[in-house]
Amino acid sequence: MSKPILIGITGGTGSGKSTVSRQILKHLPEQSIAIIPQDAYYKNQDHLPLEERIKVNYDHPFSFETDLLTRHLKALQNGESIEMPQYDFERHTRKKETLTIESRNIIILEGILLFDDPDLRELMDIKIFVDTDADVRIIRRIMRDIKERGRSLDSVINQYMTTVRPAHLQFVEPNKKYADIIIPEGGKNQVAIDIIVTKIKAILED
Ligand SMILES: Nc1ncnc2c1ncn2[C@@H]1O[C@H](COP(=O)(O)OP(=O)(O)O)[C@@H](O)[C@H]1O
Numbered sequence: 402m403s404k405p406i407l408i409g410i411t412g413g414t415g416s417g418k419s420t421v422s423r424q425i426l427k428h429l430p431e432q433s434i435a436i437i438p439q440d441a442y443y444k445n446q447d448h449l450p451l452e453e454r455i456k457v458n459y460d461h462p463f464s465f466e467t468d469l470l471t472r473h474l475k476a477l478q479n480g481e482s483i484e485m486p487q488y489d490f491e492r493h494t495r496k497k498e499t500l501t502i503e504s505r506n507i508i509i510l511e512g513i514l515l516f517d518d519p520d521l522r523e524l525m526d527i528k529i530f531v532d533t534d535a536d537v538r539i540i541r542r543i544m545r546d547i548k549e550r551g552r553s554l555d556s557v558i559n560q561y562m563t564t565v566r567p568a569h570l571q572f573v574e575p576n577k578k579y580a581d582i583i584i585p586e587g588g589k590n591q592v593a594i595d596i597i598v599t600k601i602k603a604i605l606e607d
């Protein structure tokens with residue numbers, strides 16, 4: 402296997418990063434792609450009571466274990482497998498179990514804060530920013546967090562105003578400038594998905 406290609410897909414919360422990643426995966430042989438969600442690398446907080454975990458700013462770079470993520474990406478790029486952590490959004494900490502991820506030709510890393518850390522940025526061969534308006538993102542997030550992440554409407558709105566929005570303006574939006582490709586609206590932008598899939602297929606056939 403030639404050196405794996407690392408594709409970073411970033412953008413604000415609810416922009417459609419996971420949807421874009423899944424769409425790309427759908428068009429390619431499954432054994433050629435691994436998806437790594439940055440969310441899996443939120444710090445373990447087992448030592449804190451739930452009331453303390455709820456207060457953490459999950460949109461600030463310090464809430465991620467970026468050293469571990471960087472080590473794991475380098476291992477995958479060297480053809481090695483990793484034990485990826487798994488995250489529990491309801492308990493605000495890691496699950497006990499890890500997931501074995503084998504190295505593949507294409508590694509897709511997706512998450513809100515991929516372009517802020519220069520060392521992480523340096524590892525990526527292709528950098529993609531999913532650009533979706535804030536009003537659409539907050540509506541998607543309210544629906545998803547209530548349905549899938551055990552949250553109430555009040556908690557989603559309060560978190561959005563106190564930490565998500567300010568951190569987005571400080572750490573996500575300004576780093577759009579590092580993107581090679583900007584996808585407006587995300588997962589339903591079929592033209593953008595087709596172009597990216599064509600590029601990946603060309604890399605795989607090389
Ligand atoms: N283009 C779209 N149209 C409608 N809903 C979408 C679209 N893209 C994503 N969603 C929905 O919005 C929510 C957030 O999308 P997701 O891809 O998980 O965003 P992110 O990974 O950026 O947080 C999900 O419930 C998803 O099904």
Ligand SMILES: Nc1ccn([C@@H]2O[C@H](COP(=O)(O)O)[C@@H](O)[C@H]2O)c(=O)n1
Pocket residue numbers: 413414415418440443459460489490492493494512513565
């Ligand atoms: N315990 C946690 C950890 C993270 N979040 C929020 O998740 C968002 C990132 O995930 P996306 O799928 O939306 O990109 C981020 O904005 C954090 O606020 C959380 O609510 N609780």
